[in-house]
Amino acid sequence: MLEIKPIFHALCRSKVGAILLLIQIAITTAIVSNAAFIIQDRISYLSQETGYPEQDIFVFNVMMFGKDVSPSQQYELDEAMLRQIPGVVDAAYSSNTPLSGSGSSSDFSLKPAPEESKSARTSYMFIDEHGINTYGVKLIAGRNYTEDEVIVTDNYDELSKVTVVTKTLLDELFPDGNGLGQTVYFGDIPMKIIGVIDLMKGPWLKDSRPDNVALLPFIKPGTNARFVVRTEPGQRQSVMNRVEEAMLKNYNKRVISRIRGLDDDKESYMAEDTLMMRMLIVLITILVLVTALGIFGLTLFNISKRTKQIGTRRALGARKSAIISYFLVENAMICVVGLVIGVIAAVYLGQLLMQHFSIAQLDISYVLATALAVFVMSLLAVLAPAKRAANISPSIATRTI
C-alpha cells in the first residue's frame, strides 16, 4: 500500500529538505553520466591495438659526435652486431618509433605534386628489410622489400621506389581494394606498394590518421638515430642492460640514451590521458559516496525530526513494513523528480561539452544507466535509516516531550 498522495502533499508542504536532495541527485546524475562516458571513451582510445608485441621490443637513441666514420656505414655494423646478441630476434635502424609522440608525416597522394589528387595523411618510417620482423607486424598481402631495394646513402641522389603500407592507408587511398601493386606519390616521388601490413600504429595516437603508416626502404641517417630491437619473450630486460656497452664498444664517440621499451614509451605518451581518466574515476566515486552519505544523513535527520509522528503512526496501526515503505516511497518520489532534472541536465551538459571541447556526443544509454544506478543507490542509502525508523516504539506517542 503506497501512500503516494499524502506523501506528495506532505513533501510539498515542507519542501526544503526535498529540494536539497533533488539538487544533489540531479547534479550527481549529470556529472556521473558525462564523466562515465568520457572515461569509457578514453579507455577505448587508450586500449587500441598497436599491431606489434610491445612488451618484447625496445628502442634507444644514438647521437654520434665523432666525425671519423660515416653514419650509414656505422649503423649497418651496429645492426649486424645487435642481431648477434643472444636473445635478440631482430634489430633495425628506425627513423622514428610508434606511439612515441615524435616522428614524420606527410600526404601520400595518387598523383605526383603539384597535381591535385586524392591523398591521405601518412606517417612514414625509414627502415630496412628487417623492419617488419623487428616490429613483429603481420604482412597480410604482397611482400617485404628485398635487400637490394633498400637504399643506404648519405645523399638524395637515388630515392626508394617501393613501400610497404598498412591496410588502413591502403583502404583509404584505394577503397575498391585494388591498392596492392599501385603507385603512390610522396610529394613527386613515385613508390609502388609492394606489401600490406595488417595493423601498425604511427608515432601519434592523437592524430587524425593514427593507423596510416608507410615503411620506406631509404636510410639516410643523420647524427641522431634510433634503433629498435625485438627480443625473445622475457629476454628484453637483459638485452636492454647490455646494449649501451655493446654499442659504445663498437664505436664510442657517441652517446647512447633513452633505452626504453615500446610499452613504456607508449605509457609516457598516454600519461596525460591516463591521468585524466583516473581523476575522473576518483571524482565520480567520491561524488557518488558524498551523495549517498547526503541522502543517508538527510533521511536520518528527517526521521529524528519526525520521531513523534512515526510513533503516532505505529500507534494508529502502521506495521514496521509500512513505516519502511513510507520512507522508501518518499525518497523514491524525490529521487524520480531529481532524476528527471538530472537527465535533462546531463544531456545539456553533454551538449556543452561537445560544443566547447572535442568530446563526442553523449550516448543516452550512459545517462539512463546512471539514472538507474543513482536510483538504486538512493534507495539503499535510505534503507538503513528507514529500518531504524521502523523500530521506533509506538509508546513514543504517549510520551510528553
Place this chain on the structure above:
Amino acid sequence: MFLHYLDLSWRSFKRTPLVSFLMVLAIAIGIGVTMTSLSVYHMMSADPIPEKSSDLYSVQLQTMDEGRTWWTVDNMPLQLTYQDAVNLNQAKAGGKRVTMVRTGFSVYLDSDKVKPFIGQARLTTPDFFDMFNLSFIYGGVWSAQQEADAAPVVVINKELNDKLFAGENPVGKMVYLDDASYEVIGVIDDWDITTKYYDLNNGAFNKTEQLFLPFSLMKARQLENWGNTNGWKHEKTNTFNDKLNSEMVWLQFWVELKTPAEKQAYQDFLMAYMQEQQKLGRFNREKLTATLRDVNEWMKYNNVVSEDNEILVGLSFMFLAVCLANILGLLLAKFLRRAPEVGVRRALGASKRQIFFQHIVEVAMLGFLGGIFGIILAQVGLLGVRQSYSYYQSLATMDLSMLLSAPVIAISTCVIAGLYPAWLVCKTNPAIYLKSQ
C-alpha cells in the same frame, strides 16, 4: 562580540560532534577535489613572466597560399621561415628581438671524468637573456660581433655548471659539443618557469635548455633543428640551404614592444614587410595577415591549458555544489534543532541581526576548518597526480595563492550554504519555541 560568537560556535561544534564532523568532512572533500584540479589549472595558466608578459610578442606571418589551412584557430602557422626570421631580426623596426631554434649536442669534456651525455640546447640571438629576464651568475652574453662571426661560444645553465665544473666559475673553460669545442662565456642562474612559453612546440611544460649558443652557428655549422619543422607545400629540401630558402616554418621569433604606439608601429611594419615580400613572388594570396600575441595570449592560443584540465575544473566546481547542498541540509538540521535555544536568546533581547550574525560566524568557522583539512586532502591529491604523471612535477603543486584560496573558497561556500538556514532560524517567532509542542 566576534570572539564571543567564535566561542559559541566552538561550543556548538562540540555539542554535536558527529554532525559537525560530517560537515567539516563534506567541505574538506569538496575543497580537496576542487583545489587539486584548480591548482594544476592555476599553475598551467599562470603568467610565467608577469613583470613584462604584455611587452613580449610572438610574431606570426601568414605565408601560405590562399585556401591552405593550419591546425590553429586562425590558420596561421605557429613558426616562421628562416628567411622571415632573419629579415625581421635585422629590420630596424621594433624593440629588442630574438630569433631562435631548439637543438641538442653530445656534451663532454676533455677529461674522462664525465661520460658524454645529451645536452638540450637553444640557438638564439643575444637579446634572449635580457628579454626573458635571465640573470647571470658568472660571465655574460656574447657580443653582437660574436653573433655576427658565429663565434664558438656557449652560455650554460647552473645545473650544467654544477655537473661539469663543480659549480665553480667556468668562464674561459672549453666544452665539447658534438665534434667541436666551445668556450664557456657565462652561466645563467636557475630559470624555474613552469611553462616553457617561449617555445611551446615540443611540450608546454618541458624543462628549459641547458646550453645557449649564437644563432648564427646554425647556418655556419649546419646544426639540426630539434623542434618541429612543418611544410605546407611540396618543396625539394635535399640540402641544408634548400631548407633555409624554403617556405617551411621552424623558427621562433619574439619582439619586445613596450607601448601601444610601439605595437602599432610594429604591426604596420609587418604589413609593409609582407607586401614587399609578396612583390618578390611569395604569398600567393589575397589578404595578408600578420599577428602579434603577447605571452598570455600566446599560451592561450596554443592551448597550454588542455581541454581535459578545463573540464576537470568545471566538474570539480559542480562537485563543490553537491557538497554545498549536503552542508546546507546538515546546517538546516542542526540550526532548526537549536531553535528553542534561539527562542530563549531572542526572548532575552538578542536581535534578529545578532542571531543571524552568530550563525554566520559559526558557519564561517566551519568553512575555515574545512578549508584547512581540504588543503591537506588536496596535497594528497596532488601527490597522487605527481606520481601518476611525472611531467606534472612542478605543475601539481599549491603555490601561495592557491593555499590562500582554499580557505577563502571554503568559507565562501559555507557562508552561501549557511545564509538560508541562518535566516530561517533568526526569523522564527521565539514564542513558538518557548511553548512546548
Place this chain on the structure above:
Amino acid sequence: MLTMNNISKVYQTDMVQTHALRDFNLQVEEGEFIAVTGPSGSGKTTFLNIAGMLEPFSEGQYMLDGIDVGKLNDNQRADLRNQKIGFIFQGFNLIPDLNLYENIEVPLRYRGIKAAERKRRIEQCLEQVGLASRAKHLPQQLSGGQQQRVAIARALAGEPRFLLADEPTGNLDSLMARQVMELLEQINRDGATIIMVTHDPELARRAPRNIQVVDGQLADFTLYQGTQNLKAAGV
C-alpha cells in the same frame, strides 16, 4: 471485553530493574467509561501503553475481545490496534504536514479501506466533531481545542471497540476542556467504551468508574456521590 490478569511490566536498564506495573488486574465491560488516575510515576502511562498494545508486557495475560494479546507478534498487534482501538493523545499528535482530512485518513489507509469508504467515514466524523468546513486546513491553523477534536475524529473514524484517551484535556484551557469532555460523554452515550487517563479530579469525577494506579498496582473505585470514599482511599 477487556481483561488483564496479573500483568506486570519490568524495565531493565543496566543494573536497575524498574517494576512499572505489578500484578495488575482489570476487567472492562462494553460501554464503560473509566477514568484512570494516580500520582505521576505511578504507572498510568505504562498501563495505557499496554492496554493500547503500544508496548509488550513482561508477565501475565491480556485478553481483548477474546484474543490473547500476549501471543501476538508485532504485525498482528499493529493490525489489532488499528482495528480495535482509537487513540486520543495529550499532545494531539496530529501530523503537521497533512491537512485534517489526510490526518484522519491515516489509520484508515493502514486498514486498507477503499477511497470512497474512507471519504464517507472522514466526512461523517468531521461532521460529528463540528469541523467539517475545515477539512483542508493544516493543524497549525487550528486552536488547541479544535486540534483535539480532530484527534477525536481520527480515533472515531476507524469505528474502534474502545477509545484510549491520554490526558485528553491536559493541554487545553477550561472552556475547551469542558467541550472535549462533553464530546467524549456524548460518544460514550452513543455506545463507545472509553478508558481515560487523567490527573484532573474534576474530570475523573465525571466518569462513572474510577481506577487508581498506585506504585504499579491497581486500586479500583467506583464513584459514589460525595468525597468521603476518596478520602478513605487516601487520594
